[in-house]
Amino acid sequence: MRNHAVNSDQRFEKLPARIAVAIVAIPLMVAAMFEGGYWFFGLVALLSTLSLHEFYGLAKKKGAMPLTGLGLTAGFFLTLGFIYERLQVGVYSWFLERGIHLKLFSQLQFILVVLVIFVLIVLLLEVLRTKESSLQNVGTTVSGVLIVSLSFGFLVGLRELFSYGFPVHRFFGGMIPDGTDAVAVVDRWGGWTLFALFAAVWVCDTAAYFAGKSFGRHKLLERVSPSKTWEGAIAGFGGAVATMVTAQQTVLEYLSTTDGIVLGILIGVFGQMGDLVESKFKRDAGVKDSSSLIPGHGGVYDRFDSVVFLAPIVYLYIDFIVFS
Secondary structure, three states, rough: OHHHHHHHHHHHHHHHHHHHHHHHHHHHOOOOOOOOHHHHHHHHHHHHHHHHHHHHHHHHHOOOOOOHHHHHHHHHHHHHHHHHHHHHHHHHEEEEEEEEHOOOOHHHHHHHHHHHHHHHHHHHHHHHOOOOOHHHHHHHHHHHHHHHHHHHHHHHHHHHHHHHHOOOHHHHHOOOOOOOOOOHHHHHHHHHHHHHHHHHHHHHHHHHHHHHHHHOOEEEEOOOOEEEHHHHHHHHHHHHHHHHHHHHHOOOOOOOHHHHHHHHHHHHHHHHHHHHHHHHHHHHHHOOOOOEOOOEEEOOHHHHHHHHHHHHHHHHHHHHHOOO
């Protein structure tokens, strides 16, 4: 009983810090989502860099010696690849105005070039290093960029779909109705899509936490996360589906009801899997949080583990299924 009281007191001690961070961070995140473009890219690039640094910190606790500086640099350029079309238009236009014609990479080519050069440099530098455990060093350096930076990049890519990849003709036809600003409508959908994704993850986490605490009896995966239960996971799953269906009915008119349900299912399943993956990493490293960077919340990777795991899946569904 005494230990339970101490744990409760510790949770409440962190509550003011958690609320203060939320008051500042949530409006900033929402504003960046709806602004899109370079503002959203800048925020995501910052979060991605911090999360990757924390990932490498976890690896170091296991004795690995990742090439942190190189990984962070490659991670930034990989995230940059998802806003490459916007950059390409600006750069090409600037040179075209001066009578200079350029041959530029496509977005996919740029991302592949960054990845190939990064891996080659990692291998070369590891050959020249005197550190032990080369397999572990190379593995953690490369996997961190793929697991963290690439996944964060898909958040940028998802927002950019509503600027450069949205099939306007499917929703507005050959003629845009009088008084309809199609560009503004599509851009608004982009902001609301990201907002709905984050909201569904938050509802899923919250529902899972309170349901697990209230009537959780059957452990979900005790050796990875002892506090998670099947009852909580089911409640979180239901919360995610309900959130996405509500978003589809109110602010995401471009989605069908089926799309809303499928996205809710994907978030309800893979969002919780992302949390379990990071829990496994932390348990393996012997730490409670990926860092103490955010007061009352732990690390950046702790806060975005579910979204990071989900971003590529949601991006691929919307781009290849909804927009194709």
